[in-house]
Amino acid sequence: MKIQTSLKYLFVSQTRLKIINVLFYSPQEIFYVRQLVRLVDEEINSVRRELENLKKAGLINFEWRGNRLYYWANQGSPLFTNLLTIANQNSGLGLKLQAKNENLGNLKLVFYTYNFLINNKKNVDDIDIIIVGDISFNEIENYIQQEEKIRGHEINYMVMDKNEFVLRKQKRDQFIIDFFLNCPIAIIGDLKEAINF
Numbered sequence: 553m554k555i556q557t558s559l560k561y562l563f564v565s566q567t568r569l570k571i572i573n574v575l576f577y578s579p580q581e582i583f584y585v586r587q588l589v590r591l592v593d594e595e596i597n598s599v600r601r602e603l604e605n606l607k608k609a610g611l612i613n614f615e616w617r618g619n620r621l622y623y624w625a626n627q628g629s630p631l632f633t634n635l636l637t638i639a640n641q642n643s644g645l646g647l648k649l650q651a652k653n654e655n656l657g658n659l660k661l662v663f664y665t666y667n668f669l670i671n672n673k674k675n676v677d678d679i680d681i682i683i684v685g686d687i688s689f690n691e692i693e694n695y696i697q698q699e700e701k702i703r704g705h706e707i708n709y710m711v712m713d714k715n716e717f718v719l720r721k722q723k724r725d726q727f728i729i730d731f732f733l734n735c736p737i738a739i740i741g742d743l744k745e746a747i748n749f
Contacts, residue, residue, distance in 0.1 A: 556678060567594045568602040569642075576639035579625040579632075579670050582615075588623070610723050611635065636669050637737050645699040646739045647685075655689035660714060661741035662747075668718075673705050679731050681709040684717045684746075718749050 570592035574583065585603070585701045589596050603623055606612045626632065640646045649662055659683040667673065668680040683692060692711055700707050710727065712720070720728045732746075 567598045573639045575625045575644045576635045577643040582622040582624045584620045584622050648695050654693045659685040662739040663736035680707050683711045686713050
């Protein structure tokens with residue numbers, strides 16, 4: 553079952569899910585109500601009600617600036633990483649990869665670093681994403697370029713098939729070791745799969 557389909561059953565309000573996707577896909581940004589209304593394409597009263605629910609749950613922060621009320625993801629929430637993962641699976645590059653485009657090929661694993669999820673580029677040489685599968689490099693490159701435009705910076709990524717991934721793990725490839733020491737987040741597949749490959 554696709555993540556989008558699962559989330560429709562999990563979240564009672566689709567407006568709430570859309571707001572979570574916006575706020576947690578861009579956790580470093582702040583948004584005002586009318587901006588969120590445009591981004592989620594829902595009625596203003598529905599957006600206000602769901603923002604109030606998310607505030608009560610402690611999932612978002614808010615602040616008045618002049619005559620506008622601004623909202624952003626609460627990085628101190630115990631559910632922050634979970635919602636960050638959901639938003640990145642359900643938006644942008646993660647959503648495109650989940651769609652399983654026939655031109656893309658057979659995708660097995662996709663991992664993002666935590667710093668990539670929060671859009672915090674610490675070192676320009678760090679690998680942001682590892683993609684494993686028998687896939688089209690041209691298609692992935694196209695998706696990555698689109699994501700770079702959204703995020704406003706270059707994305708460092710590695711694409712390899714399952715055999716190369718297994719070989720790199722066995723040889724203790726420094727790029728792979730460094731990447732997995734930084735506690736990556738599974739966007740497609742899971743860490744257990746990566747270990748057992």
